[in-house]
Amino acid sequence: MKKQKLAIVGLGKMGEAIAQGLMSGSLSDDYQISGTTRTEESAKEAKSRLKIHCTTDNSEAFNEADIILLSVKPHQVEKILRANASRIHERQLLISICAAISTEQLSEWSGGKAAIVRAMPNTPCLIKSGVTAICSGPRCEKSHLKTAEKIFGELGLVSVLEESLFDGVTGLSGCGPAYVYLMIESLSEAGVKVGISRKQATLLAAQTMMGAAKMVLDREEHPAALKDEVTTPAGCTIDGLMALEEGKLRVTLIKAVLAATKRSKLMRG
Numbered sequence: 001m002k003k004q005k006l007a008i009v010g011l012g013k014m015g016e017a018i019a020q021g022l023m024s025g026s027l028s029d030d031y032q033i034s035g036t037t038r039t040e041e042s043a044k045e046a047k048s049r050l051k052i053h054c055t056t057d058n059s060e061a062f063n064e065a066d067i068i069l070l071s072v073k074p075h076q077v078e079k080i081l082r083a084n085a086s087r088i089h090e091r092q093l094l095i096s097i098c099a100a101i102s103t104e105q106l107s108e109w110s111g112g113k114a115a116i117v118r119a120m121p122n123t124p125c126l127i128k129s130g131v132t133a134i135c136s137g138p139r140c141e142k143s144h145l146k147t148a149e150k151i152f153g154e155l156g157l158v159s160v161l162e163e164s165l166f167d168g169v170t171g172l173s174g175c176g177p178a179y180v181y182l183m184i185e186s187l188s189e190a191g192v193k194v195g196i197s198r199k200q201a202t203l204l205a206a207q208t209m210m211g212a213a214k215m216v217l218d219r220e221e222h223p224a225a226l227k228d229e230v231t232t233p234a235g236c237t238i239d240g241l242m243a244l245e246e247g248k249l250r251v252t253l254i255k256a257v258l259a260a261t262k263r264s265k266l267m268r269g
């Protein structure tokens with residue numbers, strides 16, 4: 001099968017994670033990956049790390065690619081797409097991971113010919129344990145969405161959602177790693193308080209967080225049912241849970257997601 005040409009415009013942190021994920025996974029024979037950056041220096045560095053064609057020439061990328069994956073900062077998107085709109089044609093798929101840029105904007109700025117998919121990955125994609133929400137935009141057919149699912153599936157789990165929910169996705173899974181780091185840090189502090197070394201306390205906290213998350217995903221049970229399973233009558237866990245309820249952990253987490261969702265909406269203007 002002929003390899004599809006996939007150009008990553010903006011081979012920065014996320015762009016590089018996607019390139020690495022694709023090159024080291026089951027899709028390594030499916031795509032011929034290239035990339036672009038703004039500066040020669042970044043292009044040179046990315047080229048030597050990834051061993052792929054990387055330049056500062058976006059016109060070449062837009063002319064030749066079957067799939068363009070846009071991974072520049074949001075404020076750079078309009079200028080890049082408008083400058084290359086005349087090169088973008090109807091057989092191309094344009095996937096954007098740029099926060100707060102809608103599929104309508106992507107379509108308008110790119111000249112209205114390519115199929116559009118919007119995606120919102122999170123940073124654990126860097127270690128193939130991320131989650132990416134994707135949605136279809138103008139001219140996106142099932143095959144295009146399947147391609148996006150395949151690409152982001154190499155970096156973790158994929159969830160197809162309505163675009164209207166993307167601010168909420170940003171507030172939940174986009175910002176979520178930061179909330180979890182804070183919880184791990186707090187549990188680790190508690191470990192230190194009860195006499196465990198910081199290194200071991202962090203290991204215990206992080207692995208507990210990962211194990212519990214894996215139980216939810218693997219067993220596909222309601223988290224409350226799993227919580228009940230570990231809560232022995234008159235045992236230790238119920239005392240811990242009571243302290244969390246007293247500290248309003250539940251409502252605090254809900255408020256955190258709502259606050260980040262609101263900010264994401266405001267950033268869109």
Ligand SMILES: NC(=O)c1ccc[n+]([C@@H]2O[C@H](COP(=O)([O-])OP(=O)(O)OC[C@H]3O[C@@H](n4cnc5c(N)ncnc54)[C@H](OP(=O)(O)O)[C@@H]3O)[C@@H](O)[C@H]2O)c1
Nearest residue numbers: 010011012013014037038039042071072073074098099121
């Ligand atoms: N980081 C996250 O957690 C995360 C999660 C979900 C979505 N996103 C989205 O992913 C996008 C990229 O984020 P990032 O963290 O990977 O940013 P980043 O590390 O700063 O990477 C941006 C890349 O874009 C390149 N670039 C800038 N202008 C360009 C141009 N005119 N032509 C070609 N390349 C250009 C930069 O090159 P130079 O180095 O030469 O300037 C750099 O390689 C953002 O839109 C963000 O909203 C990020």
